[in-house]
Amino acid sequence: MSGLIKSSLARKVVMALSGLFLVLFLVLHVSLNLASVVSPDFFNEASHFMGYNPLVQFVMQPILIAGVIIHFVMGFILEAQNRAARGVGYVMYKGSANASWVSRNMIYSGLVVLAFLGLHFYDFWIHEMAYKYVEANPADPTRYYVETVEKFEPIWRTLIYVVAFVLLSLHLWHGFASSFQTMGVNNKYTPAIKSFTKIFAVVVPLAFAFIAIYHHLNPITH
Amino acid sequence: MKLHLKIWRQKDANSKGQMVDYPLNGVEEDMSFLEMLDVLNEQLISKGEEPIEFDHDCREGICGTCSLMINGRAHGPDTRITVCQLHMRSFNDGDEIVIEPWRAKAFPVIKDLIVDRTAFDRIQQAGGYISVNTSGNPVDANAIPIEKDVADQAFNAATCIGCGACVAACKNASAMLFTSAKVSQFALLPQGQVEATERVQNMVRQMDLEGFGNCTNTGACEVECPKGISLENIARMNREYLNAAVKA
Structure with missing residues (x-):
């Protein structure tokens, strides 16, 4: 197994599989978030279920966090190796002549998304952990909608979220289809996978951004 | 001028x-x-x-x-x-x-402008061959019918001239297009099946030992390759490698 992880191809597969797993998670996340716009009651219900179901809390959540950590740690390892593999750099290098900007700058789009995750964890996850386990507050199935909308009252947070979603879009634009190539899928379905990737990379971050902006523009009046 | x-x-x-x-x-x-x-x-x-x-x-x-x-x-x-x-x-x-x-x-x-590309030779030596004793072997390789489409793909992979442009153009200095072309030209043909598992593992291991970078699927190699070797070969090498890992 350790021999497998030493291999460049195995590291790529780890990157691709963890990436695809996170893509699946994004679908779930955006679906639940959309509920906060459509039906606050359903959003509260679903959030309460996610927050207190032991399977979600103690099995799925650790798997998700592990997925995030594996993806970015492996990304850093690969980036360091790739930089070392060049050795002496070129005086002139026209990367734009043969590859897209997004494909060449995955580390930067990824770093922005990672930095955003720091804020996002602070905003919601740390808050939840403190609410439930530190302050040991009683379960309140009606608080989630209000807490979420209040988060988007300050314009700065809304803007940071929107910028992060733009970078997430760029990251997905290359990464989603790329993971299929890494898994060995390059056949008659590849054009369809690439088209779907582009739609997904626009629609999902756009939906996230819409939700943030919607709550910013529709604050809860006290 | x-x-x-x-x-x-x-x-x-x-x-x-x-x-x-x-x-x-x-x-x-x-x-x-x-x-x-x-x-x-x-x-x-x-x-x-x-x-x-x-x-x-x-x-x-x-x-x-x-x-x-x-x-x-x-x-x-x-x-x-x-x-x-x-x-x-x-x-x-x-x-x-x-x-x-x-x-x-x-x-x-x-x-000056000359670089040592023997790393490619060592990758080739690690598995880019088939072990057939030609002496006294009465079976003509050409007697095995191969589908035109498959033969063309194998031939296209075999047109790699090992110039190293893929490595030079890749932002990661990855040699995966070269290695995958050399894996593919055998993987597509029946003669290459006997040693398929060891071939892909040994060639990838040698590629890594030489210090080439990892592929991030930017596609720069495919664009700059003078022979137009396709990224499909890298996907094929990845499949071969995953299959080999499952078998091993």
Whole structure:
């Protein structure tokens, strides 16, 4: 197994599989978030279920966090190796002549998304952990909608979220289809996978951004 | 044509190199890029200076020996050609042209524009062959029918001339297009099946040992490859490798 992880191809597969797993998670996340716009009651219900179901809390959540950590740690390892593999750099290098900007700058789009995750964890996850386990507050199935909308009252947070979603879009634009190539899928379905990737990379971050902006523009009046 | 050349000069593998400016007059647009360098070298020799060392052999785009990074692109601005097939008509009078060797830790500079590409030989030696005793073997390989489509794919992979442009162009200095072409040309044919598992594992292991980077699927290699080797080969190598890992 350790021999497998030493291999460049195995590291790529780890990157691709963890990436695809996170893509699946994004679908779930955006679906639940959309509920906060459509039906606050359903959003509260679903959030309460996610927050207190032991399977979600103690099995799925650790798997998700592990997925995030594996993806970015492996990304850093690969980036360091790739930089070392060049050795002496070129005086002139026209990367734009043969590859897209997004494909060449995955580390930067990824770093922005990672930095955003720091804020996002602070905003919601740390808050939840403190609410439930530190302050040991009683379960309140009606608080989630209000807490979420209040988060988007300050314009700065809304803007940071929107910028992060733009970078997430760029990251997905290359990464989603790329993971299929890494898994060995390059056949008659590849054009369809690439088209779907582009739609997904626009629609999902756009939906996230819409939700943030919607709550910013529709604050809860006290 | 008058050109302003900026060329990497490096005395030997252990020396520190640098870019040196060379103005060059009287370049004709029908000259190949290598002939242009020949003209410059004749001038340098007549002045008693050390000529610029660069790799070349067939000058017909077949051997894969020539290897120059020209204005930031492997084999220069045109696509699907090697440097020897690049002509000065692709440039304009007064152009500044930056000429550098392939850059990769696995391709150390030997002198000036010449790099050591024996890392490719070692990858090939790790598994790019089939073990068939031809002596006294009565079975003709051509007697096994192969679908035209499959034969074409194997042939296309086999057209790789091992020039190293894929490594030079890749932002990660990855050799996956080269290695995958060499894996694919066997993986597609029945003769290659016997050693398929060990082949892909050994060739990938050697590729990693040489210090090449990891593929991030930017596709730069495919664009700069003079033979148009497709990214499909990298996907095939990934499949072969995953299959080998499952079998092992």
